[in-house]
Amino acid sequence: MICYCSKVDTNIFKRIIPVIAFIIFLTPIITYPLLDLEQKKINEQLLAQELAEKQAEKIAQDRNYLLGKFDPSKNENFTVIPTEYSISGYKMYLRKETLDAFLKMAEAAEKEQIILKIASATRNFIYQKGIWNNKWTGIMLVDGKNLNTTVPNELQKFIKILEYSAAPGTSRHHWGTDIDINDATPPYFDSEKGEKEYAWLTKNAPLFGFCQPYDLKDNNRETGYNEEKWHWSYKPLAKDFTQEYKNIIKESDISGFDGDKYISNFDLINDYVLDINPDCL
Numbered sequence: 001m002i003c004y005c006s007k008v009d010t011n012i013f014k015r016i017i018p019v020i021a022f023i024i025f026l027t028p029i030i031t032y033p034l035l036d037l038e039q040k041k042i043n044e045q046l047l048a049q050e051l052a053e054k055q056a057e058k059i060a061q062d063r064n065y066l067l068g069k070f071d072p073s074k075n076e077n078f079t080v081i082p083t084e085y086s087i088s089g090y091k092m093y094l095r096k097e098t099l100d101a102f103l104k105m106a107e108a109a110e111k112e113q114i115i116l117k118i119a120s121a122t123r124n125f126i127y128q129k130g131i132w133n134n135k136w137t138g139i140m141l142v143d144g145k146n147l148n149t150t151v152p153n154e155l156q157k158f159i160k161i162l163e164y165s166a167a168p169g170t171s172r173h174h175w176g177t178d179i180d181i182n183d184a185t186p187p188y189f190d191s192e193k194g195e196k197e198y199a200w201l202t203k204n205a206p207l208f209g210f211c212q213p214y215d216l217k218d219n220n221r222e223t224g225y226n227e228e229k230w231h232w233s234y235k236p237l238a239k240d241f242t243q244e245y246k247n248i249i250k251e252s253d254i255s256g257f258d259g260d261k262y263i264s265n266f267d268l269i270n271d272y273v274l275d276i277n278p279d280c281l
């Protein structure tokens, strides 16, 4: 009996080899595009993740800025106000554009014998917290009175401080766009000098980009702070910050000062930050 085993084996081997070779040849052609596609998908996911992280970081930075949680002396967009324009002589900061516009306005005013100086400029969260807490604890008097004795009810005290002072995190003074000019009290602007300066500002400040956010409360503005004839806002920047505040800041972002447990009794964002003279929007 003749055995064909080896013959058969050889034939199979001969047939298999080209098949294997063909598979080896095809494998990269088929798998490479698939791997390439998979890698592309991974790269796209990584890129999307990176973009989302960058966007979240940007929003966090913007949020901190709007809440005043930064140091203006270390921010490249800010500059020191020349001492001759600072009423207290203290070092104060403004956004460069705001200061440029103010200096042009002060120069124009001076030609008409009106002297404009800055009583208050950028106040960051820490600074505003100092003002607020001092009023809250009675260290700083309000209308010449210690609120702890005149307004012992804490909620009423919160309301009283809000008449003229912003809660930390809600002040336009955080942004480097807002200034108090010459004084920050109503009696000053009832004086002849104050009245004259206010009349000049009302007529001319808009020509230099400034608006008065806390104008007389009327049908346009029913809530928010009392009228502040001294407070002027550099609209070309402040308008955008107001819009960003509306988009980014939530009530839960506002805290970290005395009496902050009463925040939920108010709508600080809509009634105080956003309810301003429409001319500033």
Ligand SMILES: [Zn+2]
Residues within 6 Å of the ligand: 120, 173, 178, 179, 180, 228, 230, 231, 232
């Ligand atoms: Zn002010």
